[in-house]
Amino acid sequence: MATYLYECASCSQKFEFDLSMKEYDPKGTYPCGFCSSTNTRRVITVPFINFAGDGWASKNNRVVKQMQAKNQRLASREREQKGDGVIPQLAPNVEGQRVDSWSEATKLARAKGKDTSGYEKQAHKENLRKQGKVL
Numbered sequence: 001m002a003t004y005l006y007e008c009a010s011c012s013q014k015f016e017f018d019l020s021m022k023e024y025d026p027k028g029t030y031p032c033g034f035c036s037s038t039n040t041r042r043v044i045t046v047p048f049i050n051f052a053g054d055g056w057a058s059k060n061n062r063v064v065k066q067m068q069a070k071n072q073r074l075a076s077r078e079r080e081q082k083g084d085g086v087i088p089q090l091a092p093n094v095e096g097q098r099v100d101s102w103s104e105a106t107k108l109a110r111a112k113g114k115d116t117s118g119y120e121k122q123a124h125k126e127n128l129r130k131q132g133k134v135l
Helices: 057-082 102-111 117-130
Strands: 002-008 014-019 040-043
Touching: 102 117
Parallel strands: none
Antiparallel strands: 002 014, 002 040
């Protein structure tokens, strides 16, 4: 059985007929259920079709969008864990006391009786950078 929608030209009411394919006559007119007029015409409607299942484009599009959102979340977490590629650099300090240069850190460490070999290496690199000689 199929449901056909008709509209009455006399009273402008819409009504439905349930007819089998054999009973339906495309040229026939069916009487209005409200005013009994035979001046009716069929209204063509677009049927709603929902394709369920895994193989249809609507589901595939939804899954693709879900995967894109998931990948964006994962990428942001990876960036957070990597620290966005920021490489930490040593700051010249002696026992937590921050100074402006490695040369000053060497002098301060020597004054406190500390081993200055690590400070001297950094001071040498710092001096080369100042002179424009990159390592």
